[in-house]
Amino acid sequence: MPYQKVDPEKLAQAVQRQIERLVLEGILRPGERLPAERELAERLGVSRPSLREALAALAEDGLIETRPGAGAYVADVLGSAFSPALVRLFARHDAALFDYLDFRRDLEGMTAARAAESGSATDLSVIAAAFARMEAPGRRSAEEDAAIDAQFHMAIVEAAHNVVMLHMMRSMYDLLTTGVFYNRQIIFRQKQARATLMDQHRAINTAIQARDPLGARIAVETHMDYVRAALEAHRRAEAHEVVARLRLAHEAEKD
Known part of the structure; x- marks a missing residue:
């Protein structure tokens, strides 16, 4: 049967790649705050758990940093x-x-x-x-x-x-x-x-x-x-x- 269940992890990877591209192209700049989690999930059309997984991967790569009570920011990768x-x-x-x-x-x-x-x-x-x-x-x-x-x-x-x-x-x-x-x-x-x-x-x-x-x-x-x-x-x-x-x-x- 050619159909396979959609893996939520693939969705998180797609979100990760999209944000990576925005950083790579210079559209998202160092120090820029990402939208709040709920808003960003709605803009991307994904669930909040998928978004959190993508953000966690981006943080692990050093591309974004989360600040308690302040949200997620593009890291100063240029430095x-x-x-x-x-x-x-x-x-x-x-x-x-x-x-x-x-x-x-x-x-x-x-x-x-x-x-x-x-x-x-x-x-x-x-x-x-x-x-x-x-x-x-x-x-x-x-x-x-x-x-x-x-x-x-x-x-x-x-x-x-x-x-x-x-x-x-x-x-x-x-x-x-x-x-x-x-x-x-x-x-x-x-x-x-x-x-x-x-x-x-x-x-x-x-x-x-x-x-x-x-x-x-x-x-x-x-x-x-x-x-x-x-x-x-x-x-x-x-x-x-x-x-x-x-x-x-x-x-x-x-x-």
Whole structure:
């Protein structure tokens, strides 16, 4: 007889695979709370016991974590891309900063080209919307500009539809957000930087919307070269200020 009873365990595995896919594709993000058990079971069309079994398997794999009285959350799986010891090493050496920028230049150029070439119409609309937030009139703080900048760059990475690139770049941006390499706000506080950065982001968006992979790559590389030069200038200015203060203190001691 060709018919077999449906195994509830298979149902739990299907739920597990669906949530895994959402994490893999970057739709569910680290720290994001899953819907309450009853609601999630209804959305998935499964029983609560099947859902609990799937969540238990996901927790065992380290993809989600349950917090007593608070529900289930997507685990911070991106943090494992770099060990804590390596992150501390990055933070202590300036050479890592410029290697980081070179890495971003190469990888973001590639993702922008892929987004221009194979991103869907919806992907390009998301990128355009992120750029529109940049262009929106009104006074914003350097912190707000930095956050919008990050959203624009991540929209491009997501549009490339390469899950390895996606998670690697999210991990890299996470290091940037926590100030391991530098603070984005440094760039936005520099005189004339806002206008220059706006022009650079406009060039990136224009090339992607025109589905021009080479133009998109060049625009990203131009942008990252500017960021690198701006940070080098900032580091030099900081070093000069340290020397100047030492000279001032030394001269004061003579008086």
